[in-house]
Amino acid sequence: MKSIKVILILIFPALLLSQAGDIFSGSRAWYHLEKQIELGPRYPGSPGHKKIQKMLMENGQALGDTVIVQPFTGWNPYAKTFVPLNNIIVRYHPEKARRIMLSAHYDTRPVADLDPDYSRRDQPILGANDGGSGVAILLTLMELLKENPPSIGLDLIFWDGEDMGRPQHNHEFCQGSRYYAGNIILPKAQEGIVLDMVGDADLTLYYEYYSMQHHPALMEKIWKLANELGYGHIFIPEIKSYVYDDHVPLNEIGGISTINIIDFAYPNKNHNVWHTHDDTPEYCSPYSLEVVGNVLLHWLRQQK
Numbered sequence: 001m002k003s004i005k006v007i008l009i010l011i012f013p014a015l016l017l018s019q020a021g022d023i024f025s026g027s028r029a030w031y032h033l034e035k036q037i038e039l040g041p042r043y044p045g046s047p048g049h050k051k052i053q054k055m056l057m058e059n060g061q062a063l064g065d066t067v068i069v070q071p072f073t074g075w076n077p078y079a080k081t082f083v084p085l086n087n088i089i090v091r092y093h094p095e096k097a098r099r100i101m102l103s104a105h106y107d108t109r110p111v112a113d114l115d116p117d118y119s120r121r122d123q124p125i126l127g128a129n130d131g132g133s134g135v136a137i138l139l140t141l142m143e144l145l146k147e148n149p150p151s152i153g154l155d156l157i158f159w160d161g162e163d164m165g166r167p168q169h170n171h172e173f174c175q176g177s178r179y180y181a182g183n184i185i186l187p188k189a190q191e192g193i194v195l196d197m198v199g200d201a202d203l204t205l206y207y208e209y210y211s212m213q214h215h216p217a218l219m220e221k222i223w224k225l226a227n228e229l230g231y232g233h234i235f236i237p238e239i240k241s242y243v244y245d246d247h248v249p250l251n252e253i254g255g256i257s258t259i260n261i262i263d264f265a266y267p268n269k270n271h272n273v274w275h276t277h278d279d280t281p282e283y284c285s286p287y288s289l290e291v292v293g294n295v296l297l298h299w300l301r302q303q304k
């Protein structure tokens with residue numbers, strides 16, 4: 001009998017903290033990752049790019065309070081052409097002034113410039129991790145938010161034109177977030193999180209340098225929460241590298257305090273498949289998506 005009492009005492013607070021079914025499923029996020037892979041490469045101008053825009057808009061209309069498509073013109077330095085781009089913004093409680101932002105890029109890279117096979121470097125990549133992983137987590141969160149809406153305002157943003165740049169040309173990357181940062185749809189979020197490359201099967205998440213410069217309190221909060229949820233082996237509270245990603249224009253131009261959750265060593269420091277034709281589901285895992293998604297879900301539920 002004694003052991004039963006102990007179990008009841010332990011379970012009861014856990015039930016109070018979360019509503020039934022409000023659990024982030026890695027297998028559901030994996031479904032959303034595979035759905036994107038089925039569309040093929042999703043670089044601006046490709047058939048897959050049009051298809052994913054349609055998919056995101058349909059999901060946003062079914063699951064969010066409002067969907068806003070923000071069109072603008074981007075530049076592809078490889079093709080040397082202007083391209084029509086669209087940020088897709090799914091809003092919850094669009095009237096609320098207190099709001100947060102979660103975002104990820106949905107475009108994939110038009111070239112595989114780091115592929116070991118030189119003859120295929122001019123061909124587009126599938127972007128399972130680089131593009132697919134962040135979107136898969138946001139779509140899964142949207143399904144949970146439909147059942148249990150957030151209590152504060154929330155903008156879930158799918159960036160376009162993040163990955164068209166040439167190496168060392170930072171201004172050619174992050175075109176969607178830079179456009180948004182100069183054309184913010186009000187009310188403006190006070191803080192935000194960018195997800196990028198979070199599906200790596202060999203996942204290790206370190207503090208990222210620019211994020212620590214701009215919003216150290218949120219970095220520390222997220223890594224502490226991850227540790228409390230049992231993910232201390234993945235979320236390591238040490239600065240490892242700096243990454244020019246969508247959070248940089250959001251902080252520097254938009255004034256939205258934003259951090260980046262990214263595992264830049266894909267799959268690890270001894271082997272790279274980033275910006276190659278091996279950025280496929282084979283190097284990703286449902287568990288990694290679940291870990292990051294679960295941390296974000298808990299953080300969202302804490303917001304009042």
Ligand SMILES: [Zn+2]
Nearest residue numbers: 109130163275
């Ligand atoms: Zn990339």
